[in-house]
Amino acid sequence: MKVTEFDASRYLDSDEMIAEYLTAVLEQEDTDLLLAALDDIARARGMGRVAESSGLNRESLYKALGAGANPRVDTVLRVMRSLGVKLEAKVA
Numbered sequence: 519m520k521v522t523e524f525d526a527s528r529y530l531d532s533d534e535m536i537a538e539y540l541t542a543v544l545e546q547e548d549t550d551l552l553l554a555a556l557d558d559i560a561r562a563r564g565m566g567r568v569a570e571s572s573g574l575n576r577e578s579l580y581k582a583l584g585a586g587a588n589p590r591v592d593t594v595l596r597v598m599r600s601l602g603v604k605l606e607a608k609v610a
Contacts, residue, residue, distance in 0.1 A: 526555075530562035533602060540603055550585070556594070557583035559601050572600035 530536050536559050543555040560568040560583060569579040573596060582589040582597065598604060 526558040527561040530559055536562070536601070537603060544605075552594075553583050553587055553589070554585070556597055556601070559603075560597065563601060568597065568600050572596045 526539065530539060540555055540559065543551050560579065565576060565579060569576045572579065574582070574593070579597070581587060582593050595605075
């Protein structure tokens, strides 16, 4: 039997799906998981397009969203803005 690795980016085909995915990830309060989710969303939208609209070069985008990365908050916010999503605070 051949098993392929799950790739969330293949299923992130609408703004609503992306928002639900990101909301579920944010509830986990896991920074690495958040970066992985942003990477999934960026791949779904097209890394080149996201890099260009966020003002980052492609290499910097891959590095910022890669495993073990520790990007600055302004970098994360720029990427999120380019993906068309934003953080929203609510009472815990």
